[in-house]
Amino acid sequence: MAMDHAAAEGDHLAAERAAARFDVEAMKVAWAGSRHAVDVADRMARLVASDPVFRKDNRTMLSRKDLFKDTLRKAAHAWKRIVELRLTEEEASLLRQYVDQPGYVDLHWGMFVPAIKGQGTEEQQKKWLPLAYKFQIIGCYAQTELGHGSNVQGLETTATFDPKTDGFVIHSPTLTSSKWWPGGLGKASTHAVVYARLITEGKDYGIHGFIVQLRSLEDHSPLPGVTLGDIGGKFGSGAYNSMDNGVLRFDHVRIPRDQMLMRLSQVTREGKYVNSDVPKQLLYGTMVYVRQSIVADASKALSRAVCIAVRYSAIRKQFGSQDGGPETQVLNYRTQQSRLFPLLASAYAFRFVGDWLNWLYTDVTQKLEAKDYSTLQEAHACTAGLKAVTTSATADAIEECRKLCGGHGYLNSSGLPELFAVYVPACTYEGDNVVLLLQVARILMKTVSQLTSGKQPVGTMAYMGKVQHLMQSKCAVKTGTHSVHLYLFQAS
Numbered sequence: 001m002a003m004d005h006a007a008a009e010g011d012h013l014a015a016e017r018a019a020a021r022f023d024v025e026a027m028k029v030a031w032a033g034s035r036h037a038v039d040v041a042d043r044m045a046r047l048v049a050s051d052p053v054f055r056k057d058n059r060t061m062l063s064r065k066d067l068f069k070d071t072l073r074k075a076a077h078a079w080k081r082i083v084e085l086r087l088t089e090e091e092a093s094l095l096r097q098y099v100d101q102p103g104y105v106d107l108h109w110g111m112f113v114p115a116i117k118g119q120g121t122e123e124q125q126k127k128w129l130p131l132a133y134k135f136q137i138i139g140c141y142a143q144t145e146l147g148h149g150s151n152v153q154g155l156e157t158t159a160t161f162d163p164k165t166d167g168f169v170i171h172s173p174t175l176t177s178s179k180w181w182p183g184g185l186g187k188a189s190t191h192a193v194v195y196a197r198l199i200t201e202g203k204d205y206g207i208h209g210f211i212v213q214l215r216s217l218e219d220h221s222p223l224p225g226v227t228l229g230d231i232g233g234k235f236g237s238g239a240y241n242s243m244d245n246g247v248l249r250f251d252h253v254r255i256p257r258d259q260m261l262m263r264l265s266q267v268t269r270e271g272k273y274v275n276s277d278v279p280k281q282l283l284y285g286t287m288v289y290v291r292q293s294i295v296a297d298a299s300k301a302l303s304r305a306v307c308i309a310v311r312y313s314a315i316r317k318q319f320g321s322q323d324g325g326p327e328t329q330v331l332n333y334r335t336q337q338s339r340l341f342p343l344l345a346s347a348y349a350f351r352f353v354g355d356w357l358n359w360l361y362t363d364v365t366q367k368l369e370a371k372d373y374s375t376l377q378e379a380h381a382c383t384a385g386l387k388a389v390t391t392s393a394t395a396d397a398i399e400e401c402r403k404l405c406g407g408h409g410y411l412n413s414s415g416l417p418e419l420f421a422v423y424v425p426a427c428t429y430e431g432d433n434v435v436l437l438l439q440v441a442r443i444l445m446k447t448v449s450q451l452t453s454g455k456q457p458v459g460t461m462a463y464m465g466k467v468q469h470l471m472q473s474k475c476a477v478k479t480g481t482h483s484v485h486l487y488l489f490q491a492s
Helices: 002-018 024-032 035-047 063-084 089-098 101-121 122-133 280-315 335-367 375-406 405-408 416-427 433-449 459-472 483-492
Strands: 139-142 160-164 167-171 191-200 204-212 226-230 245-250 253-256 265-267 273-277
Touching: 002 280, 024 035, 035 089, 035 253, 063 089, 089 459, 101 122, 101 139, 101 191, 101 245, 101 280, 122 191, 167 204, 167 265, 191 245, 204 253, 253 280, 280 335, 280 375, 280 416, 375 405, 375 416, 405 416, 433 459
Parallel strands: 139 191, 160 191
Antiparallel strands: 160 167, 167 253, 191 204, 226 245, 265 273
């Protein structure tokens, strides 16, 4: 009987797919970017689904310690399969996405490595990146402190240059200067890019990055002067509890001078602070990269939630039966559609705007290398604004999808509670959303104020240069098109 019921459910989804008024395969290609990308994604998904080591159905029943061990085991097995099957970088990246990666993997590749690439000299990159690529060292990104998050300039950790030893002394002078939250710090990382106030010759030169070894490479124990650990459980039964977010304090820890990231500035052997010829604006390239990745992740998270809600709505039947006939699919109710379909559309919108941000990152990086800063302000505004909008909308949408699945959505087995718990921190990390939106507002106001001086805005803000014309325009359009919608948006 159960098998017949399952078959009926499968047929129901098949009937819905067959009724599509668009080319499903063509839509897959549009979503993935190419037929090749579709094929690779499908192959990696089947590889993960067929391997029992990658099972996920027991995640919410594991203790936090066992959950952390489970994610480590999966990461090691994923690396083994990547080597055994000689997977390409594209295939390996997709495989890691489908597997429950421990937090240290995300932060190692997503923050530690890019920081060295963006702020390290060629010599530093040659020394540290090969070690990071081979996982001979595991890195994290230690910026946020217990007392300071978004206000980076308020960080309290100090790095004082000592000319007698030709090195820096890293120190946590207060409780609030403790590094707090970095993923991978609590258990896994051997090294960190630590952000601290550079002090030399008695002068404070502000925040700079330093590569600091935290643990022994032999027995993984903390090095002298380094106090660190895990900050404990987080929201959700599975979710971020597989992440070893940590706390870190330094008690006069000494590092060599060449472990200051010196691409943009350096301290000489004599203790003199010197700016390099490389423009500081290059730092924005890393910021754009990280935030465009967050927008892309918003689309992935939202699409998963919407997929669950759409499938549930197609299977679930309730009310509407007449003369003992079948009840109505929940998906056919207008109220369900009005709540669900805009979320589906948003998933596609976020997917495509993520592609555009990826292009913007490439364009801005090339221009920065050529010392062209004309699009830097726009890149900052777009990445800050879209990070805030997409993450807030996605967090709200996942919760709405849970409600659209009724009581079943509250079950861990639905996948929605853990998806929400995993995703919602995105509204806070890499810039609190309210703070980011205020930054965007400031840039827009600055752009408007410069119009009278004759300075014309560029890129996505170019329409502001036509503000006088737009303010006097009246709309006589009776049928909407893409260009008309864009014009109305600009005029509003």
